[in-house]
Amino acid sequence: MGAEKRLIEDLQWAGLHWDEGPGVGRSNQSYRQSERNDIYRKHAQGLLATGAAYRCFCTPQASGQGKAAHVTSGCYQDCSSLSQEHSLSKVNDKQQASTIRLKRAIDVKDRIYPDLVHGKIKPLKRKFTDVASEDGEAGIDAADTVLMKSDGTPTYHFANVVDDHLMEITHVIRGAEWMASTPLHYDLYSAFGWQPPHFAHVGLLLDQNKAKLSKRNGNLALDVRSMREQHGVLPETLVNFLALLGWSNPWRNDVYDLDGLAKNFDLKFTKGNSIVNLDKLWYLQKQHVAQKSQRAKQTGDLEPIHPLVDAIANEVRERWPALSNSDRFEDDEELWKFCSDVLLADSKSYQNAKHFVDGHRYLFAYNEEEVPIMPDVLEVKGGGELRKVEKRALQLIAQEVLQHDIKTLGSLSFQPVVIKVLLESLDARDRDSIDYADIPDSPEMIEDGHFIALCKSLVPGIEKRLTESEFQGLALDKRAYQAAFTKYLRNQLSYGLSGPSIGSVMALLGYEECSRRLGVTS
Known part of the structure; x- marks a missing residue:
């Protein structure tokens, strides 16, 4: 629950609002996958009724020796040939546990799996060990993939498709590592007779050494909470920065707030991976602060820069505790006003409060050395x-x-x-x-x-x-x-x-x- 709450708070801080989900939409419905098993079972029963899925009573079996040893976890007893009545009787008699598997469609070889970035996605070729296991992760493009496990819970792929359909998702934009799952997802939409959403798979995020991006890059922790609380990154800066990664921006301007992104953004992504350049993050930060400061100058209303000035004033008080009650400043209010003047005078150099105060320390105290x-x-x-x-x-x-x-x-x-x-x-x-x-x-x-x-x-x-x-x-x-x-x-x-x-x-x-x-x- 802690991680869930933090995720929701991070999205709200970034100014992102969802059409349906926690707090929005159907108040009597849970959006936690673990609390939606009845929904998944109902839809699995629907596939059983149409013959698009079947119950499988096979258990994993080990065979071979040495390097040739492997585990066969697929359906090796031709369970799909059992009648629904026979399968149901085995379940009701509790003779053995069963899974529910997707039945391979006759026309599956002729199907096309379109992608907005890559054109067409080719299903992976199956190997001997690619038989889908009960966790649904092995051989995800394979026929007879497990949809419901023997404990009555769904595999991720089945729950994903059902949830996206029920929430009327029109576009699925995700990392390229999920391309291998896409044929299966298309096959599930086809099995249900549903219109699939548009899929777009974007490149992975890499660091300057072209290695997979880690949670910490240099001195900067890349989780949202650390970026906003420890490094002072503004929400519009982070959203702007992330939106540009992999996007073939047709415009010369790279600085957008959320409204600007909504008006100008399209789904023209590069096919390759994206190098994360944090210098761009700080460039965008300075530009957004400069825009806020310019609005404050033009209107005389300091509200757009109020949080920034608060952060600067707090940093100044922490560094020079006696300054707000000195010959220069009678109280905190006068110090705050001075901090706002400093920001308005040089807003384009603002990275975060700590960096800004250090770069302008001569305005707050004088050290002849x-x-x-x-x-x-x-x-x-x-x-x-x-x-x-x-x-x-x-x-x-x-x-x-x-x-x-x-x-x-x-x-x-x-x-x-x-x-x-x-x-x-x-x-x-x-x-x-x-x-x-x-x-x-x-x-x-x-x-x-x-x-x-x-x-x-x-x-x-x-x-x-x-x-x-x-x-x-x-x-x-x-x-x-x-x-x-x-x-x-x-x-x-x-x-x-x-x-x-x-x-x-x-x-x-x-x-x-x-x-x-x-x-x-x-």
Whole structure:
């Protein structure tokens, strides 16, 4: 019962809803195979009545010696020739136990077993030892397959066909390992006079080494509960990922929610096995989180990202317990709001809460030991050429920017990112007004006029009127300084880690924290 409950919970978590089954459909009917024996017996009796099946009283017999030894578990006494009255009397007299076997149809050799993926399925050729046993698993394509065991319970194949028919299943999509069973299933539908469903057999799932996929792949447990609870995989991510395995997706887009899959999915599968690439899982995870975050930005409603922010906030509190009652955050609510801002600023890097918090740890706490040591002179490209920029110059630019009063800063000839961030409230306590989408990823920091003046103050001897070649050289230097300054800010503010634009980082950290990390005193 525990496994059954977990399976139902996993399907419901994934957003999958069935038309008939536990909790849906016929309330007075059980869907557990062990509680449906009366149904299977009734249908087996129906096959006996039409002559499509017969009772068999044979018991397994051992014969041969050494390597030639084998067990004959099929019908070796020609029980199918017994009249129904004779068979029934043997059962009623309890002379011996019996099974119920499917009688081989006369036209079975002429039958076609279609498959939506593979075209036609050929029945396996029988060997001497392929006689169907009472468990119904050996020789599943063989004639005289056991349908009901001697204890009155059905074999899997018989129960499978009866259940699918009663629940009006139209398509059976399953792994290629079940192809060998398909001729038997078709024969059972024919014996009952039922219309068979469409069958589609998809390839097996293999790991990167082309071995059968195990329950654990690297550090990732592949059961649903572990993926959602330990690794933070979203339901839409997992459904999207699984739907793409083996599917010949005709569209360029691979990112679908359940509604999108329902509209676009078809039964065009590849015939071969599928390699499970978990990098694709995390790619889809990031795309789904980005879509949720985009909806939250557009509508102002944080409901789509609420569970994600909860997970981030919980991870932050676990890592820095005192943070929600500190100088930066007065309470959990303020910390939660900050976590939502961080997610909206860099949603495309979200894999799971633990991974996200670790990659953005510089926004929650500052460890000076993690700041990479920069060389005194940086070599960066300016207009395709390598230019040298002194770290001292970058420190002076940072000082120039952050020491000016915010109200008068707009009169200077600096351009977008730093100025925009400062003017629209660099203060981390009032970041609601910041539109992250408007902050450029590559800052155009300084206009030519002010840049030249700044260069004159940094490079002794530049007081004369500039020649055209000197001006062009300074223009190249300007590009180099822009690239170097962005690199310097990211190095000092965020340990040089990739993440949101440097303008967003500054907006999230706030004016005072930026000044502290850059060593600028007011």
